[in-house]
Amino acid sequence: MSESGRLRIAIQKSGRLSKESMKLLKSCGVKFNINEQRLIAHSDNMPIDLLRVRDDDIPGLVMDGVVDLGFIGENVLEEEQLERQQLDKPATCQKLRQLDFGACRLSLAVPTEFSYDSAASLEGLRIATSYPNLLRRYMQEKGISYRDCMLKGSVEVAPRAGLADGICDLVSTGATLEANGLYETEVIYRSTACLIQSEQEQTPAKQALIDKLLSRINSVTQARE
Ligand code: ATP
Ligand code: ZN
Secondary structure, three states: OHHHOOEEEEEEOOOOOHHHHHHHHHHOOOOEOOOOOOOEEEEOOOOEEEEEEOHHHHHHHHHOOOOOEEEEEHHHHHHHHHHHHHHOOOOOOEEEEEOOOOOEEEEEEEEOOOOOOOHHHHOOOEEEEOOHHHHHHHHHHHOOOOEEEEOOOOHHHOOOOOOOOEEEEEEOOOHHHHHOOEEEEEEEEEEOEEEEEOOOOOOHHHHHHHHHHHHHHHHHHHHHO
């Protein structure tokens, strides 16, 4: 299917990375109209198709070579990479560049009444997270054992609901933590959005288009700095 010659780019359908990803493509001169009902948007002026999916699906689509490029948060990319390494699935892609949006950090946080000295204070306790692999890597490096509480959503309410002692979740301002009676104790990973490319060999025409896009992205983002 990707033999159609059109470049396939995966972007988040709706969420924190969608608007900025589309804005960046538009400022690179890629024209397209989004139909909310449609998974694919075809560009009118370049041989490019946009695939609009959940952000969690993007690293896998790129690593499996289903799409050529993807806009994704490094946090989701690295979590998926760690997961796939364990499953012996293709787990590599090229990071073409970091982008200047989607900045956030993955942090440990505990209830305000918790007396916290260091990550070792969490020894043997239960930690709720949607990022089990990034958490495990961090805790293994520190030599701390803990118990998992895997949640895809509502992580920040887990301590109050009695499901976990602390959490490991994404933070940008800290307002959500505060609203849930939690405070940030340790940053375990810093992330921004990035542009990734599949390892699959491209036709010269497609690679030339990727190079052109990347050079435009470089000019656009440099102008913003
Ligand atoms: P989807 O429906 O596509 O799965 P989602 O709910 O998983 O969406 P968003 O909340 O839209 O995802 O976040 C997408 C990405 O935006 C995160 O993975 C992260 O890289 C970045 N991000 C930036 N700031 C934040 C924040 N404060 N909280 C969560 N994610 C953030
Ligand atoms: Zn998601």
